[in-house]
Amino acid sequence: MDTGQAPHITLIAVGTIGLSFAALHLTHLPSPSHLTIYDTRPDLESYVYENLPKFYTAAQTPPDLSKLHITNNLQTAVRSASIIQESGPENLEIKQNLWRDVEAHAPKHALLWSSTSGIPASKQSALMADKSRLLVVHPYNPPHIMPLLELVPSPQTSPSVIERTQEFWTQRGRVPIHIKKEITGFVSNRLAFALLREAIHLVDCGVVSVAELDAIVESSMGPRWAVAGPFKSYHAGGGAGGLEGFFKNVGGTVQACWEDGGNVNVGDGSGWEERVFREAKEAYGFVDTKQRDDATRRVLEAVSEEKGKRKEPR
């Protein structure tokens, strides 16, 4: 069974994230692979055929749906799979029972992935006989657009499972990153939430509005970090001295900002929620995520083309 080249992929539970993964896999599925979707909902077939097209742009070639199998039977779904990926409810007991059942019916070498954003593999694998097979593969939503996948093993996950998973996603042009510890919230959410905390503080203090704060990010670090992450950016900002030079020049300002930063908390009774939620509602109403995702796709294409240019001889 060659996981990387012609995998048989089974998705378990297809809410928005599961369907987004389905769209992604179908786009990259080589013959003779197939994609199986398993869910307990009784209307599964009509639900999938109705909602899957929402994940493609008009410009894309529609995927070959003859490769798609749909079933309400877990045993049928997993018995010939080489990759089994769950995107079910964020409920520890459900996931523990699921993996016990999957393990009973799946081929021994199948990769077992969870899309969880918070329940570590070390907890999910509690009822499994072989805990070395399970790996958290956490996407940045929606996965059919965003390249990042955080691979978060438990201490029991085998190195070969991590390697095979990295190889799978790299071959599909995605960015799988091995997170070395089962840390709360993994990495991308922790980073984003750290900035969000300061953003809430600044709105709460009346420095800027919700919409102004977003405009600031969209016209500064957003586009910059799409091209060069924070370390690379500040390393460049330090000139010949690199990141060390940057801290030598402006480390005092950095520290002053950190010390002055506002550590707001959820439900701390200070009333920031009322203001921030109201401003967001007034500024945005209902966000058209399709437009947002189309624009994000364009941004990623632009970055990718520019990166391609760099590799050419000059």
Added chain:
Amino acid sequence: MDTGQAPHITLIAVGTIGLSFAALHLTHLPSPSHLTIYDTRPDLESYVYENLPKFYTAAQTPPDLSKLHITNNLQTAVRSASIIQESGPENLEIKQNLWRDVEAHAPKHALLWSSTSGIPASKQSALMADKSRLLVVHPYNPPHIMPLLELVPSPQTSPSVIERTQEFWTQRGRVPIHIKKEITGFVSNRLAFALLREAIHLVDCGVVSVAELDAIVESSMGPRWAVAGPFKSYHAGGGAGGLEGFFKNVGGTVQACWEDGGNVNVGDGSGWEERVFREAKEAYGFVDTKQRDDATRRVLEAVSEEKGKRKEPR
């Protein structure tokens, strides 16, 4: 004097930021406006003609340099200016003396802008007779690429100075944001530094490397925030419940990440600097900022085109 339509702009001190502003202004300068560059360096003329072309891409029409005046004489530089913008050293005494001298020679209605990243207008204006004229106009580097300008008035800055400045930049397709308080580090740097702090903590704990952390940001919140800032993104993430719904669903995780976050400090003796600086150096060496800026320009063009599409009738 119509500041918005046909301004005579004078730039004071042309390091990298000043030259970047010069490139930006020359691209948008209508006839019969002119741009004057003042600096004390004796080789000013050759320095400007040699370095200015670095701020244009091969694809751009070179600016009309007949509109460019270069002088070592401050009085000559400012006496017919409608906008005077300084990007000099981050030194309070130098800036205070500069504005006193500028005020003595500039037309009464000229807008006075400082590109400082940290010295508030209320301190810079100490020696001025009319403190209502001075406004901090803080760019996100480099200003000829990045659309953001943080307008940070002192309590004395007049509302009309803020309005005229907003109008000037909006007409040129930039994003001027009025920051309502003279807060340490203004807004964009505070936000970026908050994320940087958590980033340093995660590298310091061995969760990811410097290069992996950058790859995470470049393939997740970077491109996302280029299109929709954090509040808008999470407001969309909350579905019909908006930002409030988002916090209802995952507020517990957000708070858990905040509580678990690592509040590293500059020079705290924990040794994070050695590791982080070394990894940045090993990963990036010398960063080609021209490639980075070209790619950022492409990203901004992509976002802008997608925004244009949204405004069309559907």
